[in-house]
Amino acid sequence: MADIKRILENLRNSDLEIREEGLKQIREFDKKLSHRDIQILLEASIEEFPDLRWDFNNSKHEIIQLLTKYISDEHIPLVVDAFPNYDGLTKSQALQLLGQLESQKAARTLLQLLDLSASELEFKFGSGYLVHGQPHHADIFFPDLLNYLDIEPLVGHILGLCLKCFENGLLDPGQLDSDSGKLIRLCESYREQVRHMEKDEDHKWIWEDEYLSIRGDFAILIDLFGYFNHPEVDRELAIAAEADDPKIRMFAIISRLRKGKKVDVSELTPIAAYSETRMWLYKMLLSLDKVALYPLEYFSQEAFAESEMVDWLSFGTELGKVPDEIELMKVFELDVGTTAGKILYYLYRFRTFPPHWAAKDGWMAGVSGPFIKSDEPSPDSYGETFSTFKAWQSLTPEEHLRDIQEILNRWRSRHNKLN
Known part of the structure; x- marks a missing residue:
């Protein structure tokens, strides 16, 4: 197997086929890396490499991806040094490198670099959350991360991490109530966007790109509201429980149940009837010990x-x-x-x-x-x-x-x- 210097030489080569071989080599690389090797890779990650065969492949992004296997706290200063030279997508990858390290130093560095670059960030579809794996250091990340909810590419990352922190007991219900206004404003923004969308009775509108671009984050936000006690949050949940989208209705009802509110079985029937939400409704009711509310007509294999x-x-x-x-x-x-x-x-x-x-x-x-x-x-x-x-x-x-x-x-x- 080629070493790091040879792989980088191949990625820099003027011959496309050799560059493609370098791409294959970096993706298959599984040797140990020294501190110097990692330094060489981080230095190379700020270079402009010749194009690969397909536009969606990029040498510097592959270098950062390789580093996810090897990065540790001792390399944080190297990431900080390289960071200003990255484009938006590579900066996002570098933040994700830090996000996978479960140390206070990495968490604080991530926030510092995020503050310098939030408006520049881009994330590839399927690239994963800003903070990988088990949630950690909720006391460092929150409430500070909620200040970036106006940066669209970050919204799903922030909401997802916040929800995981609540679910794993790293945040207590009501702990972030003083910052609930930021989430309420986001919810109002989503409702306003949905209000202007054309709808049909068979839910085809749900699968239009305009709505899909916000649907996932909207659903996480409504799920997250189950851990907030602010009166305005209860108002938003009451509105969401009557949404045209069964997925939003489902999370609103589950959040109300989590907060100890009463829910009528009749509210759950349309959600169980909709095949996309049916099994998730049952699983979430089961997790809340509320499975008795599940509509029996949809309780079959x-x-x-x-x-x-x-x-x-x-x-x-x-x-x-x-x-x-x-x-x-x-x-x-x-x-x-x-x-x-x-x-x-x-x-x-x-x-x-x-x-x-x-x-x-x-x-x-x-x-x-x-x-x-x-x-x-x-x-x-x-x-x-x-x-x-x-x-x-x-x-x-x-x-x-x-x-x-x-x-x-x-x-x-x-x-x-x-x-």
Whole structure:
């Protein structure tokens, strides 16, 4: 395997194929690095490298990504020295480097650098939170991070970390009440944006880019309100509990329950009826010991399996929305010889309507599961919910299941090899 200096020489080379080899080498690098090696990488990370084959690949970003495996507190001064020379995306990556270190020094340095660069930051889709892993040093990060809620790329990172700190007991309910005005203003801003959006009864508006750009952060904010006691927060939760989006309604109701408010079962029925929110509603009610409120008409393995399938499909890298139609085609009951006993796979066909990009493909196949038969009904699936987006009529039901399982097995084998 090439050493760091050779990899950097390859990334600087005028020959595209050699640069692509350097990209492959840096992604596969797994040797130990000395303090000097890390210094060399950080010095190189401020360079302008020749382009790689694809625009979404960038040598300096790959260098920072490699450093996530090796960075420690002793390297913080090197990061600080390099930081002013970075572009917005690389600055974001450098802050994430610090965010993965669970030390007071790293947390304080992150805040100092954030204050110098907040308006410049950019985050790649799927790059993870500003602070990785288990939340830590809530006493350092909060309430200071709430001062950056007007910086759009940071909102999801701040809200997500704050919620994790409450959920893990690093912040006590009501502890940040004096700063609730900042969150209320953000919520009012989201409500005002939604108010001007065209809506339809079958929720298609939810999956338009205009609303999707704020939906995730809006939902986290409403979830977070369950840990605030300010009267204006209660007002916002009451408004959100009547929102047109079932996901926002769900988090509003869960937050009210967390705060000890009474909720009628009738408020939960439309949320359980909507396949995207169904299983999450049940799981959250279970976590609050309020599962008795869950509507019985949606308490079945088939209902949970459909919700699992739809939740997977609605992810941004898949369909990016709930399918317009979904039908259960077959249930496979298999005995795989484990102590868990028999398992269940649910095979669906689904389709979208124009103008969605997948509408031209008609009915496609997807598998939800596996679910342990002895646990049913349960929303807990065990990691093989998937779709290849193959045409339904191209294979038999049995072939669709086998095809998806083979692809997942190949992916796991490759993943294990790389790690």
